[in-house]
Amino acid sequence: MKLVGLNNFQVRKHNKSLFMNLMWRHKQLSKSRLAQLTGLTIPATSKILQELMDDGKIDHSATALSHRGHNSGSFQLPVTGPWTLCICVTPTRIEYQLADAQLVARGECEQWIISVATPQALLAQIEALWRHICQQWPKQRINLALAVHGQVDPVTGVSQHMPQAAWKAPVELKYLLEERLATEVRIDNDCVMLALAEKWINSHLQREFCVINMDYGIGSSFVINGEIFRGNLYGSGQIGHTIVDPHGARCSCGRQGCLETVASLSALKQAAQLKNPELPPATNRQLFAAWQTGEPWIQDWVDHAAQAIGMSLYNFLNTLNINQIWLYGRSCAFGESWRQTIIQQIDFNPFDPRDGLKSRATNVHFGQLDRASQLLGIGYLYVENDQQAG
Numbered sequence: 135m136k137l138v139g140l141n142n143f144q145v146r147k148h149n150k151s152l153f154m155n156l157m158w159r160h161k162q163l164s165k166s167r168l169a170q171l172t173g174l175t176i177p178a179t180s181k182i183l184q185e186l187m188d189d190g191k192i193d194h195s196a197t198a199l200s201h202r203g204h205n206s207g208s209f210q211l212p213v214t215g216p217w218t219l220c221i222c223v224t225p226t227r228i229e230y231q232l233a234d235a236q237l238v239a240r241g242e243c244e245q246w247i248i249s250v251a252t253p254q255a256l257l258a259q260i261e262a263l264w265r266h267i268c269q270q271w272p273k274q275r276i277n278l279a280l281a282v283h284g285q286v287d288p289v290t291g292v293s294q295h296m297p298q299a300a301w302k303a304p305v306e307l308k309y310l311l312e313e314r315l316a317t318e319v320r321i322d323n324d325c326v327m328l329a330l331a332e333k334w335i336n337s338h339l340q341r342e343f344c345v346i347n348m349d350y351g352i353g354s355s356f357v358i359n360g361e362i363f364r365g366n367l368y369g370s371g372q373i374g375h376t377i378v379d380p381h382g383a384r385c386s387c388g389r390q391g392c393l394e395t396v397a398s399l400s401a402l403k404q405a406a407q408l409k410n411p412e413l414p415p416a417t418n419r420q421l422f423a424a425w426q427t428g429e430p431w432i433q434d435w436v437d438h439a440a441q442a443i444g445m446s447l448y449n450f451l452n453t454l455n456i457n458q459i460w461l462y463g464r465s466c467a468f469g470e471s472w473r474q475t476i477i478q479q480i481d482f483n484p485f486d487p488r489d490g491l492k493s494r495a496t497n498v499h500f501g502q503l504d505r506a507s508q509l510l511g512i513g514y515l516y517v518e519n520d521q522q523a524g
Contacts, residue, residue: 149182158517161236162210211236217274218513219267222281222324225250225299231509243506253305261314277318281327281512288322297351320515328462329355331503331511343458348465350400376446393446397439440472444479460501
């Protein structure tokens with residue numbers, strides 16, 4: 135890419151950022167491969183690599199990644215440095231994955247089932263988990279990256295609102311955890327975690343896409359021109375609170391007929407309770423089992439929910455013109471027919487080309503990243519912060 139109107143310092147800064155972007159994606163690359171990926175000459179590539187090594191950003195390795203030509207080894211992210219405990223938290227469970235200095239998973243992703251009635255109890259559970267991991271790796275400094283369900287201010291680290299929580303007031307998670315743990319903490323929304331995972335781990339280097347997380351609630355996150363779009367008030371992606379039925383049920387946000395009231399798993403549970411008020415509340419597993427056996431009312435509900443999701447996505451697509459959507463969350467268990475119903479609702483987008491260039495048309499796919507990779511996504515908050523500090 136030709137950079138017009140930039141001085142040598144700005145060009146160098148841009149190229150170093152580009153190299154680090156590639157290093158975080160691939161973890162280890164040869165000089166020739168970096169030159170190929172960036173379109174720079176070998177002498178220019180060598181100069182940038184030397185500067186990055188002088189800055190302590192990368193290390194040289196004797197490992198050869200190619201057996202052709204002169205073996206000058208390869209370059210990798212440093213193996214030393216702080217590790218990151220990547221956590222996704224709701225009031226009912228904590229999922230976590232430990233990552234090393236290169237943001238490579240260490241061990242398996244695991245889950246703690248919790249029941250907390252106060253913010254203090256939630257903080258205590260997070261602290262207990264962090265100390266448990268630190269005891270397993272006593273010589274390793276471990277930072278914390280926290281993905282939180284609900285609205286989050288990533289700058290202040292405040293959880294503004296956490297659905298399912300017994301409390302309604304904001305919680306200063308970053309400040310309180312850093313005070314308790316004496317370690318660095320980064321925090322953002324759980325849909326941002328998914329978007330970061332897609333951005334950094336998915337091998338398809340798309341610069342614009344959307345992730346939709348359909349679970350207890352419905353959330354989304356957008357990557358536009360390679361950057362997470364949060365909005366000035368950090369409320370971007372609240373697709374679950376788009377109005378689909380102005381005369382519908384009241385939502386937890388205070389309005390009526392939000393998408394969450396007709397298409398989330400919490401809405402399905404409420405519908406089941408209204409249909410059978412004499413029975414104990416059904417679990418998600420029971421409801422999915424009933425759907426699989428062909429329970430008519432659940433089949434109808436799932437079809438109606440998919441139509442509502444598709445209509446909401448249609449409105450977003452007309453606004454942002456993003457043509458790649460990744461679906462995540464437990465609702466994806468409704469399967470291919472559910473996805474096809476969503477697609478049918480957005481298939482009339484006037485911005486989709488009808489000239490046979492299918493690669494440019496809107497694509498709606500189930501997310502391919504496993505849960506460990508999804509959790510690692512929140513750890514890339516540190517990478518993005520370093521790149522912005524540049």
